[in-house]
Amino acid sequence: MGLRDRKKQQTRSALTAAALRLADERGLDHVTVEEISAAVDVSARTFFNYFATKDDAILGDPVIDNETVCRRLLELPRDIPIVDAVLTVFEPAIAAMQADRELWLLRMRVIKDNPSLLLALFAQGAAKEQEFIAAIATRVGLTPADTFPQLASVVTGSAFRIAMMRWATAGPDEQLAGFVRESFRMVATGLATPNES
Amino acid sequence: MGLRDRKKQQTRSALTAAALRLADERGLDHVTVEEISAAVDVSARTFFNYFATKDDAILGDPVIDNETVCRRLLELPRDIPIVDAVLTVFEPAIAAMQADRELWLLRMRVIKDNPSLLLALFAQGAAKEQEFIAAIATRVGLTPADTFPQLASVVTGSAFRIAMMRWATAGPDEQLAGFVRESFRMVATGLATPNES
DNA sequence: GGTCAAACTTTCAGACACTGCAAACTTTTA
DNA sequence: TAAAAGTTTGCAGTGTCTGAAAGTTTGACC
Known part of the structure; x- marks a missing residue:
């Protein structure tokens, strides 16, 4: 796996982790996509390149293949x-x-x-x-x-x-x-x- | 049931019917709340007095009490x-x-x-x-x-x-x-x- | 090492769902 | 018939999500 894919994987988990942490702290409704993205230092638009919805970021990848x-x-x-x-x-x-x-x-x-x-x-x-x-x-x-x-x-x-x-x-x-x-x-x-x- | 409540009931079913008809014709994503409301001659704001979400209008009242x-x-x-x-x-x-x-x-x-x-x-x-x-x-x-x-x-x-x-x-x-x-x-x-x- | 194309990110503009508020209006009641 | 109670509406605003265009990074090939 090249650097590029490793970085992608990293960004992806970082987004999930940030979403999870923020939602745990203040409740999902009081966390915006903007904030999650900011916590990971990417643009909000990039967030949506990784996840279709805010919810998806919380859930991460499906448990079951x-x-x-x-x-x-x-x-x-x-x-x-x-x-x-x-x-x-x-x-x-x-x-x-x-x-x-x-x-x-x-x-x-x-x-x-x-x-x-x-x-x-x-x-x-x-x-x-x-x-x-x-x-x-x-x-x-x-x-x-x-x-x-x-x-x-x-x-x-x-x-x-x-x-x-x-x-x-x-x-x-x-x-x-x-x-x-x-x-x-x-x-x-x-x-x-x-x-x- | 007074005139007021009868009218409300009527508006409610009309909204559901319109939502259903339009969604059937063009698919849910291509129907806006604005259009549904217009079809029933109420404002979009009124739509949200009746239903919390667009989906709710489609589903109507719960089947089971x-x-x-x-x-x-x-x-x-x-x-x-x-x-x-x-x-x-x-x-x-x-x-x-x-x-x-x-x-x-x-x-x-x-x-x-x-x-x-x-x-x-x-x-x-x-x-x-x-x-x-x-x-x-x-x-x-x-x-x-x-x-x-x-x-x-x-x-x-x-x-x-x-x-x-x-x-x-x-x-x-x-x-x-x-x-x-x-x-x-x-x-x-x-x-x-x-x-x- | 340099160069190019593909992949990725960002910025921007915009559609749409949904909410709070206050004004205008209609039915009910007294 | 007028006050009370309930309903509708316009408006301004927040937030999610999308498309397009322009900019940046990466990997592969020379």
């Missing part, structure tokens, strides 16, 4: 139930987030304090959803136009997002993986009433 | 599984949408053609979600901070949204209720691989 996930989903044996299969292909992303714990907890705190970002988070997930739906469809021998793949995609996505939020509000020693497994297990049991324990 | 739904959810016998219970309390809203079929199909077409609206639709549902989560929590003897109620709320919401989209793209004689039941059944079976049929 769609292409990899879809490929791995198709490689897994077909007799594994869809919920388990999706959980398996998400594992690397989960580990990556756990490794970047500090960054992610800050990000989740900002998201929690600014509900409009929760929306953006959802949007980011939905952006590449068609491929994922197609992969599920192939796995179960249906088409992307059928109900099942669409439902499986959005439901597993929701379960993952809930797990992220719970991780963010949990104690510092909790593992994201634990929350994801808990959510996925509930989905796999058809939302059966849990034992009060 | 949260208060009613939550109340009915708590009245149902506790031994009914949560998925069935939610399906039951949604029934009136489903019927209302079916009765207003024309309007809803137009609305869903516009949503499908303008993905940012799908987001807004999600946001509208999420707005009052806390009460719904609380109601589910009460039903199953947990707190709103637990995973299960949060998951059940977002998963049933997703299933409902998918059903709406499928209804919108289906033939003219299909019933929304059928799609909702199909989605909910899949959720209740834990996304078990469906029989290829």
Whole structure:
């Protein structure tokens, strides 16, 4: 990777970091793109060369690389139930987030304090959803136009997002993986009433 | 209801209708609030007295009255599984949408053609979600901070949204209720691989 | 090392969403 | 019929985001 790309990567993370820090300090609405850009010493127009919206800068790059996930989903044996299969292909992303714990907890705190970002988070997930739906469809021998793949995609996505939020509000020693497994297990049991324990 | 309120209601629906028609004709991005307002012969400022955002005008009032739904959810016998219970309390809203079929199909077409609206639709549902989560929590003897109620709320919401989209793209004689039941059944079976049929 | 084209940034002008305020207007009520 | 209460409007302003043009940096090839 040349100097140019390294610099770009650097600017990109700097923008995200600045956006995150400022939004955490004063709330997303009280931070302008102008200010974020100034904090990184670039023009506001340059900000928009890196991110389409202010929200995108906060969210950074998608957690999950769609292409990899879809490929791995198709490689897994077909007799594994869809919920388990999706959980398996998400594992690397989960580990990556756990490794970047500090960054992610800050990000989740900002998201929690600014509900409009929760929306953006959802949007980011939905952006590449068609491929994922197609992969599920192939796995179960249906088409992307059928109900099942669409439902499986959005439901597993929701379960993952809930797990992220719970991780963010949990104690510092909790593992994201634990929350994801808990959510996925509930989905796999058809939302059966849990034992009060 | 006095003349004043009747007029307000009228203006409100006129704005939604105009927004819907124009967005259908040229795409949401090529319709300004100014134009929508002009089509109804009010000022742009008045538009914002009725709707907080342009998207809101398209979506209109929420499909589901949260208060009613939550109340009915708590009245149902506790031994009914949560998925069935939610399906039951949604029934009136489903019927209302079916009765207003024309309007809803137009609305869903516009949503499908303008993905940012799908987001807004999600946001509208999420707005009052806390009460719904609380109601589910009460039903199953947990707190709103637990995973299960949060998951059940977002998963049933997703299933409902998918059903709406499928209804919108289906033939003219299909019933929304059928799609909702199909989605909910899949959720209740834990996304078990469906029989290829 | 020098040179050129591609990639990147900046500046500028502008469209549009949305808000607060105060004036003008309309319906309701007493 | 006049005051009260609610509604609409114009206006000025902030902030996001876009396109175009001009300037700067980088990498590759000689």
